[in-house]
Amino acid sequence: MDIPSTLKSLIESGRFTEGEVNLISKLLEKKQAENKDVVIHFVAGDTTSYPRVDRLVVLAPDWPGVLEGCTSCIHRLGLNLQYVKAGSFSWNDTQLAVFFLDIEIKNEEEAALFDQSRAAMFRTLEFLAIGGKAKRDLLFEGMVKLQFFEATLNELYKILGKNMPPEIREEVALFFHSRSEAYIRERKVKDLARLILTNYEFIKKVRETGFPQVKVEHIGTTREKLTGISIAAFDRDLSMQDVLSSIAEVVPDYTIRYEKKFITDDGIAVYRLELAGFLEIDKLKQSIYQALLKKRLRYIKSLGVRRHIEYYVRVVLPQLIKEYRQSKIPQIFITPTLASREEISFKLIVVEAKGNKSFSKLLERIDSKPGFMVVNSEPPRPLMDTQYFTIEVQADLRVIPIIEKVYETLHAVLSEVFGKFRDFDEGVRKRDMARINALRKEFPAFWEIAREFYYSMDDFYRLEVAEDELRELIKLGVEIYKRMQKERKELVTEVHHSDNATILAIGTLRPLPATLYTKLDRYKPIINQTTIGDVHYYLIKLSSNNKPLSEDEVDEIVRWVQPH
Numbered sequence: 001m002d003i004p005s006t007l008k009s010l011i012e013s014g015r016f017t018e019g020e021v022n023l024i025s026k027l028l029e030k031k032q033a034e035n036k037d038v039v040i041h042f043v044a045g046d047t048t049s050y051p052r053v054d055r056l057v058v059l060a061p062d063w064p065g066v067l068e069g070c071t072s073c074i075h076r077l078g079l080n081l082q083y084v085k086a087g088s089f090s091w092n093d094t095q096l097a098v099f100f101l102d103i104e105i106k107n108e109e110e111a112a113l114f115d116q117s118r119a120a121m122f123r124t125l126e127f128l129a130i131g132g133k134a135k136r137d138l139l140f141e142g143m144v145k146l147q148f149f150e151a152t153l154n155e156l157y158k159i160l161g162k163n164m165p166p167e168i169r170e171e172v173a174l175f176f177h178s179r180s181e182a183y184i185r186e187r188k189v190k191d192l193a194r195l196i197l198t199n200y201e202f203i204k205k206v207r208e209t210g211f212p213q214v215k216v217e218h219i220g221t222t223r224e225k226l227t228g229i230s231i232a233a234f235d236r237d238l239s240m241q242d243v244l245s246s247i248a249e250v251v252p253d254y255t256i257r258y259e260k261k262f263i264t265d266d267g268i269a270v271y272r273l274e275l276a277g278f279l280e281i282d283k284l285k286q287s288i289y290q291a292l293l294k295k296r297l298r299y300i301k302s303l304g305v306r307r308h309i310e311y312y313v314r315v316v317l318p319q320l321i322k323e324y325r326q327s328k329i330p331q332i333f334i335t336p337t338l339a340s341r342e343e344i345s346f347k348l349i350v351v352e353a354k355g356n357k358s359f360s361k362l363l364e365r366i367d368s369k370p371g372f373m374v375v376n377s378e379p380p381r382p383l384m385d386t387q388y389f390t391i392e393v394q395a396d397l398r399v400i401p402i403i404e405k406v407y408e409t410l411h412a413v414l415s416e417v418f419g420k421f422r423d424f425d426e427g428v429r430k431r432d433m434a435r436i437n438a439l440r441k442e443f444p445a446f447w448e449i450a451r452e453f454y455y456s457m458d459d460f461y462r463l464e465v466a467e468d469e470l471r472e473l474i475k476l477g478v479e480i481y482k483r484m485q486k487e488r489k490e491l492v493t494e495v496h497h498s499d500n501a502t503i504l505a506i507g508t509l510r511p512l513p514a515t516l517y518t519k520l521d522r523y524k525p526i527i528n529q530t531t532i533g534d535v536h537y538y539l540i541k542l543s544s545n546n547k548p549l550s551e552d553e554v555d556e557i558v559r560w561v562q563p564h
Contacts, residue, residue: 007089015087024098027059028091037061038126042118051106053082054114058125062088062097070099073121076146077113080104120154127153127169148184148192149176155193168200175199183258186221195230199270202232206268210334211407212237212292216281219274226257227279228272233292235269236432236455241532243271246291250283251275267433289403293336293344320351321386323422328353330421332414342398344406345375348391352418354382359389362417366391369409371399435462439474446478449532453477453539456530472496473528473539476505483507484535490563495554501543502554511536512561519560523549 007024010016016024027039039059045052058070067086074081083102088095105111153172157164175196176184184192202213212233219228231243240261247254258274320331330352338345352358359380366372376392395406414421436454443450453474454462462470476494483492484507494505506512517527523542530537542549542557549557 007091010087010089016085020085020100023057024059027057027098031059040122040125042122045105047111050108050111051104052111054103054105056099056101056103058097058099058101060097060099062095067097067099070101070125072146073125073150074101074103076150077117077121079110079114080106120150120157123157124150124153127173145176145181145184148189149173151189152176152192152196155189156197159193159197165200168196171196171200178260178262186223187219191219195228195272198230199232202230203264203268203270206232206234207266209407209411210234211411212289214285214288214292216285216288218278218281224257224276225278227275227277227281227284229275229284229288231269231271231273231288231292233269235263235267235436235451237292238269238271239291239452240271242291243273243288246287247273247275247284250287251279254279265433267436286401286403293403316349317351317388320349320388321383324351324386327422330358330418332418332421334410337392338394343394343396344403345392345394346410348393349388350391351386351388354385354387356380356387358417362391362413365413365417366393366410369413371396371406372409432462435470438467439471442471443474443478446481449478449481450474452530452532453528453537456537456539457528458526461526461528469498469541472498473503473541476503477537477539480505480507480537481532481535484537491561493558493561497548500546500548501541502549504538504540504542504554504557506538506540506561508536508538508561508563509534510563512538516560520557523553 007021007028010024011018011021023041027041030036031039037060041057041059043055043057045054056070056074060070067084071081071084080103081101082104083100085100086097088097090096103114105114149172153169156168156172160168175192198215202215205211205213212231215228215230217228219226229247231238255276256273257276259272261269261271263269316333320333324331330350332351333349335347336344337347350358350362359377363374363377366374373394373396374391375394378390380387380389393410395410397403397406400406400409436451439450439454440447454470457465457473465473476496480492480494483494490510491506491508493507496503496505517525520527520540520542523544526541528539544550544553
């Protein structure tokens with residue numbers, strides 16, 4: 001390998017000897033051959049006498065704080081650095097840093113400590129030296145966090161082995177940066193490692209299957225006994241209010257000791273709750289699963305299941321066909337249609353290659369699973385080079401009491417029949433996140449409320465609606481929310497007219513009667529409904545011959561919804 005000219009300049013400047021530059025060149029060869037971000041070279045000093053000097057050479061990306069990251073790992077062990085030499089150079093359009101760190105080993109005790117800790121320290125060095133904001137912040141937050149960070153990283157290596165995914169290492173840094181020193185001090189390293197691993201595995205499962213994940217466990221801290229709850233689901237499906245209400249159904253007087261939520265770039269929300277005391281695990285888990293389905297089902301209930309299914313076949317099907325023709329991968333859209341304590345029902349819409357024989361095989365495999373039953377199906381219908389079919393599946397929760405197993409079994413059956421398939425929901429989520437980020441900037445003070453209104457909208461409507469109309473809908477929702485909080489009337493309304501439609505926003509302490517939907521039919525209504533606290537909110541788009549409603553028509557609708 002040719003030594004870069006910038007590396008030769010290290011000799012010319014007198015900062016490094018020729019022997020040191022030759023070693024750096026060998027480390028560059030190793031970096032390239034093994035495709036590593038960080039390369040560490042260790043040279044033991046004279047082991048026959050003390051004090052001795054061991055040398056570490058670290059080659060890593062150059063970033064502000066990289067030297068502090070390397071030296072802090074050594075100082076944490078109580079060892080002294082006798083000499084430090086650092087340099088920076090450009091190689092293959094990348095700025096690299098190299099450090100020669102001479103470590104003084106005073107006696108056999110320090111030698112034994114270094115020998116015992118060296119492998120774990122090297123792993124931490126490799127991780128911290130790569131850089132990143134969370135790691136930089138962690139370095140300057142104190143040695144206690146760094147100590148627990150290293151111990152937790154080591155524990156994860158014990159669990160997962162040398163092939164630990166890089167994503168988990170990143171998760172460790174973010175986890176420690178986002179939690180207080182007191183939180184970390186009070187918990188066992190094994191519990192911290194398990195929690196990080198749960199977050200990683202839950203995100204992966206939600207991303208792969210589309211199904212929510214819930215874990216309830218008992219944990220002990222240095223101060224008290226707690227019940228820990230970890231939840232992961234698509235952000236649109238996770239209502240904090242529903243989760244807390246579901247906990248109250250099991251434990252009316254619960255006390256929250258810790259609460260945290262974050263959302264990934266592709267729209268997966270992870271929620272962690274820790275409650276005082278050892279609470280009943282199975283009942284809590286089942287109640288939370290039920291809550292996760294509630295939000296998804298509200299829109300369905302407001303329209304009626306039959307109309308909802310017709311809508312999806314009309315609107316979803318063209319999108320599924322388009323995606324299949326582009327990818328040649330079977331497309332499956334899964335939506336719940338009913339959830340109770342006894343059963344869950346799903347609607348499946350499948351688009352695949354014309355002539356495939358998967359329909360009968362899928363029916364057979366679903367019916368063969370205990371607690372599962374096909375309640376309705378429509379056989380494949382050809383459409384040019386594709387075919388599509390629909391199946392309604394019912395799962396009996398008296399036979400399968402753990403809802404998680406329902407999701408896992410359904411996904412396993414689909415994988416068995418189709419092999420590789422694509423959950424169409426993935427594309428919807430990605431487009432969701434782009435709009436969500438825009439709304440976050442638009443409504444910073446009422447972001448959580450804006451989010452509730454956004455996710456109350458039907459999946460395809462909120463993605464197809466024009467930006468201006470979406471903004472106006474959310475704006476009206478936020479305004480009606482503020483009015484209800486201030487005025488606390490039984491019902492308040494806001495109206496907005498556009499060129500071709502009228503938007504009616506309603507806040508009410510009582511749900512609107514089901515007969516309203518029939519009365520509004522002639523205005524081609526699009527109804528978005530959500531509940532925040534004890535108030536029911538409706539955002540209703542109406543049009544008459546592709547024009548906004550007259551004042552008389554609006555007044556008549558407002559009279560319909562007034563409490564009697």
